[in-house]
Amino acid sequence: MAQLNMVQAINQALGDEMARDDRVLLLGEDVGRDGGVFRVTEGLLERFGSERVLDTPLSESAIMGAAIGMAAYGLRPVPEIQFLGFTYSAFEQLFAHAARLRSRSRGRYSCPLVVRTPYGGGIKAPELHEESTEAIYCHIPGLKVVVPSGPYSAKGLLLAALRDPDPVLFLEPTRLYRLLREEVPEGDYVLELGRARVARPGAAVTVIAWGSMLERVLKSVEKYDAEVLDLLTLNPFDVATVVASVKRTGRAVIVQEAAKTCGFGAEIAATLAEEAMLYLRAPILRVTAPDVPVPLAKLIDQYLPTPEQIRAALDEVLQY
Amino acid sequence: MPEELLATFEVRRLGVLDETGEVDQALMPTLSDAEIWRMYELMVLARSFDERAVALQREGRLGTYPPIRGQEAAQVGSAFALSGTDWIFPSFREMGVHLTLGYPIPQLLQYWTGDERAQKVPPHLNIFPFCVAVGSQIPHAVGAALAVRYRRDPVAVVTYFGDGATSKGDFHEALNMAGVFNLPVLFICQNNQWAISVPLKNQTASESLAQKAIAYGFEGVQVDGNDVFAVYRATRQALDKARSGAGPTFIECLTYRMADHTTADDAGRYRSEQEVATWRDRDPILRLERFLAARDAWSVEKGNEAKARATEVIDAAVREMESMAPPAAAEMFDDTQATLNPRQAEQRKGR
Numbered sequence: 227m228a229q230l231n232m233v234q235a236i237n238q239a240l241g242d243e244m245a246r247d248d249r250v251l252l253l254g255e256d257v258g259r260d261g262g263v264f265r266v267t268e269g270l271l272e273r274f275g276s277e278r279v280l281d282t283p284l285s286e287s288a289i290m291g292a293a294i295g296m297a298a299y300g301l302r303p304v305p306e307i308q309f310l311g312f313t314y315s316a317f318e319q320l321f322a323h324a325a326r327l328r329s330r331s332r333g334r335y336s337c338p339l340v341v342r343t344p345y346g347g348g349i350k351a352p353e354l355h356e357e358s359t360e361a362i363y364c365h366i367p368g369l370k371v372v373v374p375s376g377p378y379s380a381k382g383l384l385l386a387a388l389r390d391p392d393p394v395l396f397l398e399p400t401r402l403y404r405l406l407r408e409e410v411p412e413g414d415y416v417l418e419l420g421r422a423r424v425a426r427p428g429a430a431v432t433v434i435a436w437g438s439m440l441e442r443v444l445k446s447v448e449k450y451d452a453e454v455l456d457l458l459t460l461n462p463f464d465v466a467t468v469v470a471s472v473k474r475t476g477r478a479v480i481v482q483e484a485a486k487t488c489g490f491g492a493e494i495a496a497t498l499a500e501e502a503m504l505y506l507r508a509p510i511l512r513v514t515a516p517d518v519p520v521p522l523a524k525l526i527d528q529y530l531p532t533p534e535q536i537r538a539a540l541d542e543v544l545q546y
Numbered sequence: 547m548p549e550e551l552l553a554t555f556e557v558r559r560l561g562v563l564d565e566t567g568e569v570d571q572a573l574m575p576t577l578s579d580a581e582i583w584r585m586y587e588l589m590v591l592a593r594s595f596d597e598r599a600v601a602l603q604r605e606g607r608l609g610t611y612p613p614i615r616g617q618e619a620a621q622v623g624s625a626f627a628l629s630g631t632d633w634i635f636p637s638f639r640e641m642g643v644h645l646t647l648g649y650p651i652p653q654l655l656q657y658w659t660g661d662e663r664a665q666k667v668p669p670h671l672n673i674f675p676f677c678v679a680v681g682s683q684i685p686h687a688v689g690a691a692l693a694v695r696y697r698r699d700p701v702a703v704v705t706y707f708g709d710g711a712t713s714k715g716d717f718h719e720a721l722n723m724a725g726v727f728n729l730p731v732l733f734i735c736q737n738n739q740w741a742i743s744v745p746l747k748n749q750t751a752s753e754s755l756a757q758k759a760i761a762y763g764f765e766g767v768q769v770d771g772n773d774v775f776a777v778y779r780a781t782r783q784a785l786d787k788a789r790s791g792a793g794p795t796f797i798e799c800l801t802y803r804m805a806d807h808t809t810a811d812d813a814g815r816y817r818s819e820q821e822v823a824t825w826r827d828r829d830p831i832l833r834l835e836r837f838l839a840a841r842d843a844w845s846v847e848k849g850n851e852a853k854a855r856a857t858e859v860i861d862a863a864v865r866e867m868e869s870m871a872p873p874a875a876a877e878m879f880d881d882t883q884a885t886l887n888p889r890q891a892e893q894r895k896g897r
Contacts, residue, residue, distance in 0.1 A: 251696070277696055283726055288719035291685020292692060295703075298674070299633070299693035315715075322679045323686070330675045332666035333881035367890075368882055391884035420887060462887035 230410040233403050235377035236266050236342075239384040240304065242414065244274050247302065250388060253280040254289055254306030263308055264344060264403055290316035290341070294323050297339040302388065310345035310397065311354030324393040325368035340387045344400040345373075346438040346483055347530055350523040356400070357520055358438070358484040363395050364461040364493065370394040370419055371460040373437035377408040379458055382417035390419060399438035406441060422464035424471075428453035431477040431543055434468060434494055436460060439481045439531065446533035450540050460490055468494060469501045476507035477543040481531055486514040508546035511539045557757045559768040559800075562775035565828055567836025575779040579843065585626055585774055586838065587852055589618040589831050592642035594856035595651065596805075598864065599641075599658060603809040607868070609660045612639045616772070616804030619830030620736045622646050623777030624799070627785055628704060633672040633694070635687040635705035637680065639736070643706065647671055651863035656870060663873060672701075681707055681714035684733065688720045691729035691794075702788040704732040710741030712755050718762075721796065725762035730788035732781065733759070733796040736771065738803035743816040759796035771799030772830040802828070 230238070244250045251274075252258075252267055258281035261268030271279040282289050286307055293303040307313045313320070320341070327337040347356035363371050372387055372394055374380035380398065387394040417423075426444060430451040435443045440456050447454060453471050457463050472478045478498055480491035491512040498510055513531045521529050562573045577585075596615050602608040614621065621642025628634070628647065636643060644654055650668060657664035657676060665675040677683035687705035694701055711717050712735060724731050737755050739746045752758060759766025769776040777799055784795035802825040806813045813822075838844030875897040879890060886894065 253692075280692070280727075283719075283723055285719040285723060287716055288685045288688060288723045291682070291716060291720065292689030292723060295635070295686035295689025295691075296693045297689075298686065299690045299697075301693050301696065303689070318679060318682055318716075319685065322682060327675075328884070329882050330662065330665050331881075332663055334666045334669075335674070336884070462889060465888065 227409045227411055229407045230377045231404045231407050232374070232377045232380045232398065233264060233266050235381040235410045236384055236398065237268060237270070238410070238412075239381040239388070240267065241270060241273065243385060243388045244270065244278060249300065249302040250304060251278040251280065251296075251301060252304045252306065253282050253293060255282060255284055255308055257281060257306050262306060264400070266342075266398070267306070286312050286316040287319055290319035290324065293339045293341075294319060294327065294337055297337045297393075298327060298335045302338050304340045304342060304388070307341060307343040309355045309357070310343045310359060311357040313341070313343055320363070320369065320393075320395070321366050325366045328392065329368060336391055337393045338391050340384070340394045340396050342396045342398060344403070345397040346399045346401055347520060347526050348401040348438070350526075353522060356526060358482075358515070360397055360460055361484060361488060361490040361493070364490055368392065369461065371397065372419060373397045373399070373458065373460060375399065375425075375437055375440035375456050375458065376402065376406050377410050379417060379423070379456070381410055382415050383419070383458060385414065386416040386419050389416070394419070397437060401438050402441060417458065420459045420462045420464060422467040423456045423458055424453065424467075425456040426452065426454040428475070430475060431479060431540055432468070432471040432475045433479045433481060433536075433540070435481040437483070439483050442531070442533060443481050443536060446536040447540065450544075452540060463494070465497055465501070469498065472498055472502045473505040476505055478506070478510045479513060479536070479539045479543060480510065481513045481536055483530060484515055485517045486512060487517050489514055508543035511543055513539045555757065555760050557754050557760070557766065557768065559770070560776045560780055561770040561773055562779060563773045563833055563837055565833055567833060567840055569775060569837065573776075573779065575775055575782060577775075577778070582838070583843065585622055585778075586834050587856070588622045588626070588642070588646050589774065589834065590852045591856040591859065592618045592622060592645050593831060594853065594860050595641060595645060595654070598860045599655065600805070600809060602655075602864070608655065608658050610808050610810045611658045612808045613805035614639055614641050616802045616825065616829070617736055617738055618642050619774035619834070620771040620777055620799035620801045623774040624704070624734050624781040624797070627778055627781040630670060631672065631701045633687070633690045633701060633703045635674045635683045635690070635703070636676060637683060637707045637711065638676045638678050639708065640706045644673065647673065649673065651859065652866035652870070655863060655867040659867070661870070661873060663877070681711035681716045683707070684711065684716050684720040685723070687731050687733075688724050688729060691724065691731040692727060694730055700789060702730050702732060702785050704734060706734050706736065708741065709735065709737040709739060709746055709749055709755060710744070711735070712758060713749055721759060721762040721794075724794040725764050728793040730791070731794045732784045732788060733794065734781070735796065735798045737798050737800050740803045740807070740813070740817065742807040742811060745817070754798060756796060756798040764794045764796070766796035766798065768798040768800055771801030772828050772833060774830060774834055801830075
């Protein structure tokens, strides 16, 4: 088994699926000749040709809208939006069309597409390149939101997303693209969407994280008897696994990279309040970024949740 | 280095049938007498449908409805050139297109009662659901055209929209992409000159809407949108061009919205009766009747018979529409996704 980073794992998943299924094609800015700004699609233009790897104009709404038309026609397009912060100009297409097409047409049309986009901070990039606004997209019925946390989950989840009959937003944690290497099987494997993973078993407290924060959480909790859950899919999120774990540990800390108010952690906390309130031995805590726009590189480290903040939250619920 | 002339542009306007019913024989498209009569019947059907829909709304039997009155030639003339395998991406004011392509009329009315089941397009048609978010359907047509070309399918893709949509970003992004990829797609703009209360001159500073295509590297043509032959001819030509791989076309049908924006609107607040009266004289159905009458193919009696037949069809459709059982609450969950997630499944219970 090969040790791959996330860029290589995603590239492998795309290439394998394009070889297996001629309905799968890529479109986006710089995805062809340049191999994508993070080189995730490197080599695919050479391998599959310009009919299946389309370098498009700089036009996010048309990229998304065109992908919807392709999907309805029977293809399985994979639009890449260069950064999550650039999906905002394609938001109407995602919200008003991709997520609703099956419903609006009462099943006559469907929209099996996977929007790939890097997200998250810590890469010293310009404004709007380090956003973590995943919660906005979780508020759209009909759209699945998937966030891998490492190379292994990236490949298995992407293959599952590419075979899903409905639209999926696939968020790739930019900071982890080349940070982690994992054993990634060469062959075909899928990780079912909607399933969380126990990244580290424990008994005293449940820490819930996803995507970019998982690596930071695992490093932060080494000295604690903490169970770390890796959500992997945010919508629909694995309520059963989260609730069962918190019922067992009686304590919950949610770590999200995004600003606090109305972040995805709020949904988890509300669900725990509904379904596990009487098992709790401490308040549910959220470790988040502050409610300010994502700062530029000079302050990004002070913006993102730190290991110290994560440990402080663990200490607080454990000593409550 | 002196300044040099980099490019010059021309914008053409096509008219075939004038207001007196005379045609320019050199431009008259090839159509049999039976086909021309069928066009007339469809325009009469579209008018009857529209009048009935407005009346039903006033009686509380239909929800808010956007009339098509005055735009029958633009809709019937263009759709008459299409084939059932072509893909159509409409906005929400093209019921004449649906009628021409054979969309079930009860189902067409059902949509305007607020019943989403009406958007389940019959399998023999490739029409997308009505698109209320102005202009946002235009990129879908570009994507379908990319798919058509990838699959080498012998079909064309058509999207309809109004003058207001030409101010939207999606219009420009879509036309740009269609030009770059030289796609088999027709952009048909029904320029009815009013986007609710905003007149054309406040929508654009351009001389025409057709010329906007020039910026994207392909042909734009303005046609007399109340001239069913001109609309048909332009659409036919653009379809042949698309199917032969020669790329996209933008067709601006210059017409007029004879009625309010919707049944919830009162156009008397923002435009003059005099302007409306001018356009009443340019009625597309009247014009075709004059053409037919000059060939002894139309008389008041024949016209009344056509209207009576259309009324019968609409009567039957209204009866069928009103006999449909309302949707059950649980149906709002159907087709949300291929499989409901656990939370949705829980929410569906007891509804």
